[in-house]
Amino acid sequence: MMNEIEGTSAKFNLETYLEARKMARKIILLTASQIDVGMTEDDGLKVLDQLFENFGIKKKWHPHKFRIGLNTTKSFREKSEPGIKLSENDIYFIDIGPVINGHEADYGQTFTTGQNSENSLIQKSSRDVFNEVQKLWKEDGLVGSELYTKAEEIAESKGYILNTKMNGHRLGDFPHALYYKGSLQVFNKKPIENLWVLEILLKHKELNIGAFFEDILI
Numbered sequence: 001m002m003n004e005i006e007g008t009s010a011k012f013n014l015e016t017y018l019e020a021r022k023m024a025r026k027i028i029l030l031t032a033s034q035i036d037v038g039m040t041e042d043d044g045l046k047v048l049d050q051l052f053e054n055f056g057i058k059k060k061w062h063p064h065k066f067r068i069g070l071n072t073t074k075s076f077r078e079k080s081e082p083g084i085k086l087s088e089n090d091i092y093f094i095d096i097g098p099v100i101n102g103h104e105a106d107y108g109q110t111f112t113t114g115q116n117s118e119n120s121l122i123q124k125s126s127r128d129v130f131n132e133v134q135k136l137w138k139e140d141g142l143v144g145s146e147l148y149t150k151a152e153e154i155a156e157s158k159g160y161i162l163n164t165k166m167n168g169h170r171l172g173d174f175p176h177a178l179y180y181k182g183s184l185q186v187f188n189k190k191p192i193e194n195l196w197v198l199e200i201l202l203k204h205k206e207l208n209i210g211a212f213f214e215d216i217l218i
Contacts, residue, residue, distance in 0.1 A: 006192050007179035008172045014194065017103040017172070021216065024105035027051050028094045032111045039086050041066045048096060061104050061174055062097035072110070073203045073210035075165035089114035091123065093212040099174045106171055106197050108214040119209060122202055125158050126211035130200045137191065137198075137217055144168065144187030147198065155202055163210070166201040171216060191217055 005012060027048070034047050044066035052060070062076075071080040072093055086092060095108035110126055112119040133151045136142050142150065148167060155162040168184025170176045172195050180187075184196055199214040 005195070007170065007176075007195060009178075011102060012173040013103070016101050017105075017194070020098065020100035020103045020105040021107065023055065023057075023100055024096055024098055024107040025109075027055065027096060027098070028107055028109055031094055032109075035086065035092070035111070035113075037086050037088050037090075037113060041068055041071065041080055041084060044068075044092070044094070048094070052098065057098045057100055059099040059174070060097050061099050061176075062106070065095035065108070066092065067095075067210075067212075068092045070208040072212065073163070073208060075163055075201060077165075086113060089116040089119065091116075091119040091209050091211065093210075095212065095214065102173055104171050104174050104176055106169075106214060106216075108199070108212050110211040110213060118204065118207055122160065122204055122209060122211040125155075125160060126200050126202050126213040129154050129158065129160075129162075129202065130198060130213045130215065133198060133200070134217055141190045143189055144184040144191055144196075147191075148185040151198075151200060155200075158202075159205060160202040161205060163201040163203055166199040166212070166214075168199050169197050171195055171197050194218055 031047050045064050048064045068084045068086050090113045093110040097106045110123045132154050152162045170180040196217050201212045203210045
């Protein structure tokens with residue numbers, strides 16, 4: 001039985017779903033507040049695991065990702081280079097996918113340490129590209145493939161390369177794959193609000209750094 005919202009079950013509750021998103025964002029900010037220079041990616045993952053335990057979250061629909069430095073250029077399925085530690089002027093991102101009260105969340109954000117202008121600029125740009133693409137979705141009703149074409153163009157205009165392997169997906173009550181398994185990039189309809197994740201992973205053209213931002217289209 002389908003809920004009145006496209007591609008969800010009768011158990012889907014929008015308020016519960018948006019509360020899960022709110023919690024995911026809170027956990028990422030709390031994680032960032034506990035990250036110190038010298039920590040490894042494994043250390044960051046341990047912080048995430050502990051926060052999930054503290055908040056009673058027992059399930060996640062995808063593994064945590066905590067990427068530092070050169071590993072910030074890697075897409076979801078690529079393995080991190082081992083032994084990377086956070087330095088004084090560095091960049092890292094966090095990506096989590098908790099399941100809370102049967103509803104999925106997915107949020108990712110980039111952070112920096114110290115004072116490095118290139119790190120700060122690409123961090124800001126990842127969110128800016130997201131916001132500009134989201135605005136096009138709202139105002140022009142673009143389909144999924146068009147959104148990622150525009151994302152590439154906007155990234156290029158800012159001097160970055162868009163990693164199209166991070167290309168968006170459905171979300172909802174667990175498991176969303178019952179309703180759609182493909183990426184947003186190949187979805188040829190206008191994505192419905194709240195239920196689609198837009199992923200933006202930028203890569204610097206000259207430096208071995210990247211930045212990631214993802215959230216639902218809302």
